[in-house]
Amino acid sequence: MADYEKRDHVVEDIVDRVEHLGAKEARANFVTPTPEEERRVIRKLDSRLLPLVFFLYMLAVLDRSNLGNAKLAGLTKDINLAGLRYNWLGTVFYIAYILSQWLCMGWKQFKPHYWCAGVVFFWGLIATVQAGVTSWPGLMVCRVFLGIAEACYGPGVPLYLTFFYPREKVGFRHGIFISGAAMANAYGGALAYGITQIKGHLAPWRILFLIEGLPTCFFAILVFFLLPDGVIQAKFLTDREKEVALHFVARNQRLDVGKPQGLRFSEVLEGLRDPKSFIPAFCYFGCNVSYASLPLFVPTIISEMGKFSPATSNGLSAPPYLACFFVIIILCFFSDYFKMRGPFCALAASLGAIGFIIQATCTTTGVRYFGIFLSVQIFASVALLLAWVANIHATESKRAGGYTVLATIGQCGPLLGTNVFPASEKPYYRKGMWISAAFCLLVAVLSGILSCWLIYENRKMEKEGVPEVEEFEDTSIARESGRHEKHRYIW
Numbered sequence: 184m185a186d187y188e189k190r191d192h193v194v195e196d197i198v199d200r201v202e203h204l205g206a207k208e209a210r211a212n213f214v215t216p217t218p219e220e221e222r223r224v225i226r227k228l229d230s231r232l233l234p235l236v237f238f239l240y241m242l243a244v245l246d247r248s249n250l251g252n253a254k255l256a257g258l259t260k261d262i263n264l265a266g267l268r269y270n271w272l273g274t275v276f277y278i279a280y281i282l283s284q285w286l287c288m289g290w291k292q293f294k295p296h297y298w299c300a301g302v303v304f305f306w307g308l309i310a311t312v313q314a315g316v317t318s319w320p321g322l323m324v325c326r327v328f329l330g331i332a333e334a335c336y337g338p339g340v341p342l343y344l345t346f347f348y349p350r351e352k353v354g355f356r357h358g359i360f361i362s363g364a365a366m367a368n369a370y371g372g373a374l375a376y377g378i379t380q381i382k383g384h385l386a387p388w389r390i391l392f393l394i395e396g397l398p399t400c401f402f403a404i405l406v407f408f409l410l411p412d413g414v415i416q417a418k419f420l421t422d423r424e425k426e427v428a429l430h431f432v433a434r435n436q437r438l439d440v441g442k443p444q445g446l447r448f449s450e451v452l453e454g455l456r457d458p459k460s461f462i463p464a465f466c467y468f469g470c471n472v473s474y475a476s477l478p479l480f481v482p483t484i485i486s487e488m489g490k491f492s493p494a495t496s497n498g499l500s501a502p503p504y505l506a507c508f509f510v511i512i513i514l515c516f517f518s519d520y521f522k523m524r525g526p527f528c529a530l531a532a533s534l535g536a537i538g539f540i541i542q543a544t545c546t547t548t549g550v551r552y553f554g555i556f557l558s559v560q561i562f563a564s565v566a567l568l569l570a571w572v573a574n575i576h577a578t579e580s581k582r583a584g585g586y587t588v589l590a591t592i593g594q595c596g597p598l599l600g601t602n603v604f605p606a607s608e609k610p611y612y613r614k615g616m617w618i619s620a621a622f623c624l625l626v627a628v629l630s631g632i633l634s635c636w637l638i639y640e641n642r643k644m645e646k647e648g649v650p651e652v653e654e655f656e657d658t659s660i661a662r663e664s665g666r667h668e669k670h671r672y673i674w
Contacts, residue, residue: 216427221349224420224427228347231419233359235410236340239303240363241370242399243333246310247276248368249395251482251500252375253388255493261386268319272326273601277475277594279330284590286331287339288583292446295343299336300407306332307399314385314392338590341569342582346413349431351522351673354570358515361566362508365559368477369504375482376498435652435670437578447580454584459575462633463568463585466528467593469622469629470568473535473561475597480604480612481555487610489548499552507559510534514563515570522673524571525634528564529627535561536623543616561623564630568593574673575637596622637674644671 216224250258250272259269289298309328316322344356378391385393411417414428432438454460481503486496510531518527538557545551572589576582603615645651651671 213426213430216430220427221431224424224431225348225352227420227424228417228428229356231409231411231417232344232347233356235406236344236360237363237366239299239399239402239406240337240340240360241367242395242402243306243337244364244367245370245395246306246399247329247333249375249391251480252497253391255482255486255497256375256378256388256391257386258388261388262316262319262322264319270602270605272322274598275323276326276330277597277601279327280334281591281594281598283331283334284338284594285587286335287342287586287590288446288451289335290339290343291579291583294412296407296410296412298339299410300403302332302335303406304400304403306336307396307401307403309396310399311393311396313396314389334590338586338594341573342579342586345432345436345573345582346579347417347428347432349434350436350574351434352519353573354519354524354567355512355515357569357573358511358518358563358566361562361569362511365504365507365511365562367504368481368559369501369508373498373501376494376501380494435577446583447578450578450580451584451587454576454581454586455588457576457581457585459633459636460572460585460588461592462629462636463572463575464589464592466532466626466629466633467565467568467589468596469626470532470561470565471593471596472600472603472622473539473596473619473626474559474565475600477559480615483609484542484604484612485552485555487612488551503556503559506556507562510560511563511566515566518567518570523634524567524574525630525637525674528567528571529630531560531563531567532623532626532630535559535564536620536627539616539620539623543611543613543620546611558619561626564626571633571673577670634674637672641671641674 250269254264254269258264264272289302306329309325309332313322313325313329316325340360341357344360345353348356374395375391378387378394381387381390383390411419414420414425414432417425417428420428429438481500482493482496485491485499486493491499514527514531518524534557538554538560541554542551542558545554568589572585573582576585600619603618604612605615608614649671
């Protein structure tokens with residue numbers, strides 16, 4: 184505890200410079216970092232932050248989506264999931280998840296290492312408890328609490344990462360984070376394949392929940408000691424590196440220097456009211472209609488393609504997600520490189536649409552399996568949308584509002600997505616495939632519309648004299664002076 188209290192005062196001179204000195208004095212005392220110096224600090228941040236958030240999100244998605252694997256491992260028979268009971272397990276999770284999206288603001292309101300450690304332990308405990316349920320109502324209750332717990336983690340991590348990275352480089356980091364979901368689904372299929380081969384006193388699906396739930400509780404302990412609350416509190420950075428980090432994080436966006444925790448509610452409301460918050464949210468809705476159902480139904484869809492065994496179907500569900508992992512990384516890297524979000528978001532959505540159309544129109548097993556490889560690429564759009572919201576909103580609290588809109592509207596998608604593949608549609612599930620393809624195309628169209636809107640706004644700001652790049656001193660002083668309230672957008 185004492186270490187965290189000391190960290191708040193390690194670089195008081197930096198905070199004082201920003202809060203109490205004028206712009207001229209700040210510029211006089213600060214040596215502008217070189218590009219190589221910035222890259223060195225970013226590499227240091229990457230090595231400490233990205234492995235943690237990646238593995239935690241992988242565990243989160245594993246704990247939420249292993250229901251599809253458990254179904255093929257005997258859950259349906261032991262718990263009596265007749266009729267629509269299985270569908271309701273997915274739906275009730277997302278109802279709780281949606282109603283709890285506003286909790287993502289806890290990452291800004293409270294110290295992140297407290298907040299994250301608590302919610303990670305909570306969801307790990309619930310995920311593990313699922314192994315002991317003996318009835319459908321008991322499993323329903325577990326899924327509700329799991330939805331609440333995971334809403335406290337995943338939707339807030341993109342906001343947390345914006346506290347550390349320049350806005351033009353945050354897309355790749357969001358891609359690393361969100362790719363944990365693709366890796367979880369790939370790993371989950373392979374793990375489920377292995378677990379179904381276990382012969383013992385416990386049913387395979389119970390062992391599945393135990394093996395995938397218990398490690399999460401262990402990671403909560405690591406989070407408490409390893410996750411920094413912000414740039415100032417990052418003990419692995421030197422004083423100069425903290426100055427450099429504050430400098431590039433403040434480029435074309437505002438910093439809450441001196442008040443790292445606590446929401447500015449007027450700015451939160453700005454994010455909630457901004458019309459530009461809603462187009463990414465509806466894109467996210469479309470992505471989730473198309474993608475959220477896949478982890479629950481892909482093993483079943485594959486099993487119907489060639490009458491594969493449940494174990495083989497679980498194993499075959501892994502390679503498409505592994506491919507998705509690499510596509511996310513590649514698209515997010517080039518999105519940062521070219522400083523564009525919309526075109527890459529539309530590209531991923533178009534690939535997803537093609538995949539669903541292939542599955543809706545073809546009957547050959549190999550071709551339909553290839554279609555799954557393309558369908559899952561819609562998930563790359565999610566990573567790009569997370570970065571796009573951060574780029575649209577300049578202040579930390581406004582981004583919290585923007586992410587709340589994104590997550591609340593976007594996470595309504597699974598309510599539809601988890602119900603578009605009813606058993607009556609097997610073996611081709613054509614209706615669900617066409618619905619998913621339509622929403623992928625909607626994402627592509629909306630991405631184009633938002634890009635055009637932001638290009639138009641940038642041209643207006645150029646005529647108004649808004650500078651293309653605002654540095655650390657400009658953005659910190661502007662909060663009090665009112666200068667440069669606008670920032671150029673990344674489209």
